[in-house]
Amino acid sequence: MVPRYARPAMTAIWEPESKYEIWFLIEAHATQKLAELGVVPQSGAKALWDWWKTDPGIDVAAIDAKEAVLKHDVIAFLDWVAEQVGPEARFMHQGMTSSDVLDTTLAVQLTRATDLLLEDMDALLSAIKRRALEHKYTATIGRSHGIHAEPMTFGLKLAQAYAEFDRSRARLVTARAEIATCAISGAVGTFANIDPSVEEYVAQQLGLSVEPVSTQVIPRDRHAAYFAALAVVASSIERLAVEVRHLQRTEVLEAEEYFSPGQKGSSAMPHKRNPILTENLTGQARMIRSYALPAMENVALWHERDISHSSVERFIGPDATITLDFALARLTSVVDKLLVYPDRMQKNLDKMGGLVHSQRVLLALTQAGITRDNAYRLVQRNAMKVWESDGRMSLLELLKADEEVAAAMSAAELEDKFNLDYHFKHVDTIFARVFGE
Amino acid sequence: MVPRYARPAMTAIWEPESKYEIWFLIEAHATQKLAELGVVPQSGAKALWDWWKTDPGIDVAAIDAKEAVLKHDVIAFLDWVAEQVGPEARFMHQGMTSSDVLDTTLAVQLTRATDLLLEDMDALLSAIKRRALEHKYTATIGRSHGIHAEPMTFGLKLAQAYAEFDRSRARLVTARAEIATCAISGAVGTFANIDPSVEEYVAQQLGLSVEPVSTQVIPRDRHAAYFAALAVVASSIERLAVEVRHLQRTEVLEAEEYFSPGQKGSSAMPHKRNPILTENLTGQARMIRSYALPAMENVALWHERDISHSSVERFIGPDATITLDFALARLTSVVDKLLVYPDRMQKNLDKMGGLVHSQRVLLALTQAGITRDNAYRLVQRNAMKVWESDGRMSLLELLKADEEVAAAMSAAELEDKFNLDYHFKHVDTIFARVFGE
Amino acid sequence: MVPRYARPAMTAIWEPESKYEIWFLIEAHATQKLAELGVVPQSGAKALWDWWKTDPGIDVAAIDAKEAVLKHDVIAFLDWVAEQVGPEARFMHQGMTSSDVLDTTLAVQLTRATDLLLEDMDALLSAIKRRALEHKYTATIGRSHGIHAEPMTFGLKLAQAYAEFDRSRARLVTARAEIATCAISGAVGTFANIDPSVEEYVAQQLGLSVEPVSTQVIPRDRHAAYFAALAVVASSIERLAVEVRHLQRTEVLEAEEYFSPGQKGSSAMPHKRNPILTENLTGQARMIRSYALPAMENVALWHERDISHSSVERFIGPDATITLDFALARLTSVVDKLLVYPDRMQKNLDKMGGLVHSQRVLLALTQAGITRDNAYRLVQRNAMKVWESDGRMSLLELLKADEEVAAAMSAAELEDKFNLDYHFKHVDTIFARVFGE
Amino acid sequence: MVPRYARPAMTAIWEPESKYEIWFLIEAHATQKLAELGVVPQSGAKALWDWWKTDPGIDVAAIDAKEAVLKHDVIAFLDWVAEQVGPEARFMHQGMTSSDVLDTTLAVQLTRATDLLLEDMDALLSAIKRRALEHKYTATIGRSHGIHAEPMTFGLKLAQAYAEFDRSRARLVTARAEIATCAISGAVGTFANIDPSVEEYVAQQLGLSVEPVSTQVIPRDRHAAYFAALAVVASSIERLAVEVRHLQRTEVLEAEEYFSPGQKGSSAMPHKRNPILTENLTGQARMIRSYALPAMENVALWHERDISHSSVERFIGPDATITLDFALARLTSVVDKLLVYPDRMQKNLDKMGGLVHSQRVLLALTQAGITRDNAYRLVQRNAMKVWESDGRMSLLELLKADEEVAAAMSAAELEDKFNLDYHFKHVDTIFARVFGE
Secondary structure, three states: OOHHHOOHHHHHHOOHHHHHHHHHHHHHHHHHHHHHOOOOOHHHHHHHHHHHHOOOOOOHHHHHHHHHHHOOHHHHHHHHHHHHHOHHHHHOOOOOOHHHHHHHHHHHHHHHHHHHHHHHHHHHHHHHHHHHHHOOOOEEEEEEOOEEEEEEEHHHHHHHHHHHHHHHHHHHHHHHHHHOEEOOOOOOOOOOOOOHHHHHHHHHHHOOEEOOOOEOEOOOHHHHHHHHHHHHHHHHHHHHHHHHHHHOOOOOOOEEOOOOOOOOOOOOOOOOOOOHHHHHHHHHHHHHHHOHHHHHHOOOOOOOEOOHHHHHHHHHHHHHHHHHHHHHHHHHHHHHHOEEOHHHHHHHHHOOOOHHHHHHHHHHHHHOOOOHHHHHHHHHHHHHHHHHOOOOOOHHHHHHHOHHHHHHOOHHHHHHHOOOHHHHOOHHHHHHHHHOO | OOHHHOOHHHHHHOOHHHHHHHHHHHHHHHHHHHHHOOOOOHHHHHHHHHHHHOOOOOOHHHHHHHHHHHOOHHHHHHHHHHHHHOHHHHHOOOOOOHHHHHHHHHHHHHHHHHHHHHHHHHHHHHHHHHHHHHOOOOEEEEEEOOEEEEEEEHHHHHHHHHHHHHHHHHHHHHHHHHHOEEOOOOOOOOOOOOOHHHHHHHHHHHOOEEOOOOEOEOOOHHHHHHHHHHHHHHHHHHHHHHHHHHHOOOOOOOEEOOOOOOOOOOOOOOOOOOOHHHHHHHHHHHHHHHOHHHHHHOOOOOOOEOOHHHHHHHHHHHHHHHHHHHHHHHHHHHHHHOEEOHHHHHHHHHOOOOHHHHHHHHHHHHHOOOOHHHHHHHHHHHHHHHHHOOOOOOHHHHHHHOHHHHHHOOHHHHHHHOOOHHHHOOHHHHHHHHHOO | OOHHHOOHHHHHHOOHHHHHHHHHHHHHHHHHHHHHOOOOOHHHHHHHHHHHHOOOOOOHHHHHHHHHHHOOHHHHHHHHHHHHHOHHHHHOOOOOOHHHHHHHHHHHHHHHHHHHHHHHHHHHHHHHHHHHHHOOOOEEEEEEOOEEEEEEEHHHHHHHHHHHHHHHHHHHHHHHHHHOEEOOOOOOOOOOOOOHHHHHHHHHHHOOEEOOOOEOEOOOHHHHHHHHHHHHHHHHHHHHHHHHHHHOOOOOOOEEOOOOOOOOOOOOOOOOOOOHHHHHHHHHHHHHHHOHHHHHHOOOOOOOEOOHHHHHHHHHHHHHHHHHHHHHHHHHHHHHHOEEOHHHHHHHHHOOOOHHHHHHHHHHHHHOOOOHHHHHHHHHHHHHHHHHOOOOOOHHHHHHHOHHHHHHOOHHHHHHHOOOHHHHOOHHHHHHHHHOO | OOHHHOOHHHHHHOOHHHHHHHHHHHHHHHHHHHHHOOOOOHHHHHHHHHHHHOOOOOOHHHHHHHHHHHOOHHHHHHHHHHHHHOHHHHHOOOOOOHHHHHHHHHHHHHHHHHHHHHHHHHHHHHHHHHHHHHOOOOEEEEEEOOEEEEEEEHHHHHHHHHHHHHHHHHHHHHHHHHHOEEOOOOOOOOOOOOOHHHHHHHHHHHOOEEOOOOEOEOOOHHHHHHHHHHHHHHHHHHHHHHHHHHHOOOOOOOEEOOOOOOOOOOOOOOOOOOOHHHHHHHHHHHHHHHOHHHHHHOOOOOOOEOOHHHHHHHHHHHHHHHHHHHHHHHHHHHHHHOEEOHHHHHHHHHOOOOHHHHHHHHHHHHHOOOOHHHHHHHHHHHHHHHHHOOOOOOHHHHHHHOHHHHHHOOHHHHHHHOOOHHHHOOHHHHHHHHHOO
């Protein structure tokens, strides 16, 4: 975790306080159910909850001090709680193993983290949608291979981003379900010392599903799927970030990361406005993507469990969620405040002197009865002139002046083929598909 | 693709014949719809389907020869079809771009591949379930960290594998939906030269969804999610493969890959039966996992599209699906024919002289009124003797002979604590969760 | 391996013929040494070499047929050789294990492959150097963040590429040494049944080093380092490929992949020349990079060896070397024939109306006695006008006309600050560092 | 970075204090050289060094406060230094760009980090060597595929580990050279505003090489190679960690991570000593390995530089080096204190009733004139009995009692074939190769 790429709400999930709070909830809910089952006295559960209602706070330092002596984190925690609650606390943790607490806690942390990510995603989607509607018909050149292809609108670019992040949202929802399970099943998952109904009860209280079969640990294919989903989301962040970086290039300059009117550039050169936010996002995407790998290598634990996954998760649990949270928020801000330059888009669109319309003219000439080969020759000879003039000549004017072309199509007919609206007639259809309205 | 790790049905999907067959279907369906719309004559579509009904076969060599001249694969194909069908074929591909065909074809290939993978998965699940039921109550030692922990059953191990592959199955279903989309939307996705209803019609005919917004290409976050899902499935294959490898170790030998009774080992040593199938699967899992990465790097194509994804997909499209198909089938065979040695499992379970029951005795002594510290001391001093005897002494016998212990618990009570059934009482619950019966 | 990304010389290394040829050489050299040691008769070695001198060729199909029966590749091979050579062949393979042959063969294949890669690299370096010298003083704009920064030369761009590939070359040399070892040490590497001098002799004959300690297999950290080196080289290929893709963008167009004068674009649009070769290289780089991962996961084989690395290497051995060979050759061709447009470079350089020189003017004004704040203000107010004119105004002319500026610096002094040569005065130094001349 | 996997000396390198200290050294050395060149007054350099000699310490909070206002880290630093040093400080940073300072600083940090890693590696090598010599002739079973193969010694296992880490050491030395370069070359690397001799001087003072050609940034192929090398080293750590985990398995138990005599296990079960240190190392290896990927993706920066690498390096710079430092130290401690059980090794070696010698007997029977087929049959029929007795029968005794065998070989001759020394005769040779003595 890099502090400058971290936001407080997400970071808090990974703080010791949160962890211990979840530990308490698991232990208290389990004791509650054990009391119902008659395994421990009702007074045991009541004592825990009575104390908790006093909003006591967790003394992390005190627990850490105990752990330093006891060399066992869960025992240290239970000891500390027992000191606060008194003798009734001795019924806590009956029949449970440490992993029951640890793995279920990770599930709670990851679901909380995902809830924040889903909020981030909604904010991003909302920002993209607003800008997409704003620029629904802002003409711009579509590019394949970095080369001008055919006209489209800037709104369409954003509609594509919206659809992609809408899929990302669905992937997060699926990923959340993957890891939202509770396991309280004992040393090898047989429920030898605890009834399965305890697991069911705790799961329900924490908003989790029951892990159908665990083996001290919750199986790590779940976490692999989770971090893989985050990696895919990060890749989509990279895509939009790279788009902005391209649009902000000096020669393109169709859009820019926000730059306040009075803001000084890094030097005397007023053009020196660097897309550093989106470059920064590009790097963050690389990191989030990389975390999927060790998560996948964690799946093949030995027999019922080994603990090699644990050191991995101490890194990637916080790092992947905190960085993705930051990246989504940063991207939202970039989209929200993006400076869009429709004039420059039009200028770039016109840069080729109308060559982007050549294919339509070609088709029209064919439909006017000229053979395809001939039509190609006619368009090509005029297009080459435009190309060689570096866009200073106009394809439309040259075609009008070409006698062979003029014989087949009138000036008005030709002009019609240079109409951008031709390309925009289905924008509505696409917007309806994407935004459902 | 490594031929020895390839099966014919999956390989066939990636052969040129299949590709061209799908190209034809896309073109013919599109022409059909264009005829309905009145854009091309009905005769154009009819001619295509009439020819197709003759089951003409695809002459790959002829198309390749044309491509060598024309330097364009789709044009070469259209040319060849036109030669077969005659002049009516000229209405094919009206208003379409090559990518409309190529990307939709990839969608068809990947959905077909996934259908095979789902069949493979069903076979694997079926094999695991059969063996799980067979060994529902076969006692075995559960291990954490490679160290004996508590008793469980071999059926439970397999139930966990079943649940994991059942999740894998769900992931494949989700992954299939991710990539099962059709795009026929033109050079930058604006439908400038083709009506969106053509895309809808072709999608429906091919069993695909419509891509809500494409940009010449289908967005590659879909494919990233697809290959990531395969990578997670591969990681689960690795887990079960590693389990078999562990069980087959000379010192453990609780199960073995099938070895026919008359089969000679690699040498004079009859013990030399190596788990080479599961080692092989371990390596294959590494490969399938690795393909997720370039798939994710493919997401951030430049602007509306660049073609950097294409060379990646020429590798991973076939390699990931063919290898996973092979791996699932191989794993199914391993599970199906796995030699399981319950006697050896029991022997290993007994290896520690009953130490695996020490925790239960400890608990029972506490419940019998002895303080936890004292109970721990009593168990520990007998357990240490068993341990030092390397399992030749019996913890039960020592406890019975320990006066302090005997004062608290009768021999019968002690024996009860060494009963394996205690650990198996919830096997039914877990099986019901996993197998739903 | 994708056939279209494969060249014959590299592919041949991975063909069965080559493999069997190397197997024979290892067996024959080993037999030679065993004969010297008196372990087998001299006639045994002589018979093998006599046969080999007849240039007999390898009958792969015959060996494959034997393997289908014998289920062991090395035994099938030995059998076939024995049939060709006669009874004297029975002394082959004395005291050896299959892995001795297999692992040493992989070493020979990888060293041969690396030798080809080094040739490729030399060709690439030569092409880059030629173009760098050609464009040593071709002025172009240097860009940071995709934004114009300061002038440089196109030769400097290429000099940087040269230096980077020169490092790549060194990495290949190091990588070659990593994997160029021979192991003939028996089932667990103890030389129980064969003298270490055999290993030494065979190593020497094949141009390999002796593996100091092997354990049936050559340790896989060597191969991990090898494929990691290839992955880094691929990343540098991606860098230069991305540079070309950027330069070819419609709005930049400072260079293009070769396009023959008469060549038709993909459509009527003459501007539609796509950088498909470098896009293709970008994807190949992703693949080669991805192969480093399973190679690293191969390192932790169990105990003295397991065979999980083998399936991985059947993929990445050929795929990484064949694809890198192809990529290096393709990149060489791209560089060699790259269309470079110095006029366009100059035009882009001038695009900002001289703003790229603003920093130098600022410095000069400071040196002329104006405070830094004032100097900044003077430059900024003129620079903003140029910026707002979209480069149609000239910073130099505005500064000359600015009275406050003119008071501090004469027109000639100002003009001197707009001299590109100022930026090029150390080009010679850098070229001397890079090209050593 | 996970605090519990971090050691102070390595962590300190990545603290702001260290960074600012290096920044100062770069600025001061550069000013020194600029003074020599007459670009700035000697007094400027003198003032800096005079202040530095007072051992002033860096006030990180004060610099941070300035950065919060100035939004530029290097300017904030220069400002703060200027406040401490006085007006003479204004000559600092003349003609330099921020990246000159930042990239050279990273080089210094990484070289310092690597120096610590090399010390760690020396300690590890020393520990392995000590244990290898201690167990040079400790007999143990060699295993392939997890199955008993042939006898070897525990010292040989460690000799292999030594050789592997000796290669790791060489890789770290190479990696250090990769990134130990200094760049002070200006905005696009042309030295437009600073003489190349400044770079040379600063490089020399800091123990770095000169970067032959930089482009504001030091090229990132260097860093990719660096982190790839660390990833390979981590993979070797995983290998040795996995070996220990295997040896500590309940059924194998030939070695254990240190466990103090009085230490309580995690429960009443004295056998429950888990190899958690090496499991932990396994997970750390996965993380360090994963960092190689984003480092490779960083190589293809756009044109002369973009800043996407920066966010990646804020993670992996500290995380990879800190975690590897910790892992090497932890592994050293594991090796150093490893509990080795030669008796158990011998017991496991004998587990198969002498079957590990069957191959030697087979060979001896052949040499005694029995055909290979017959010899195989004789060995096999006795070996099968041993195998079926689960090692309770002795192959040697059965062979002695087999009349056909006895006819060919005397009891003494047979016994000789069961002599472990046969396998150990070249241990000296291997040790000489590995340890050079």
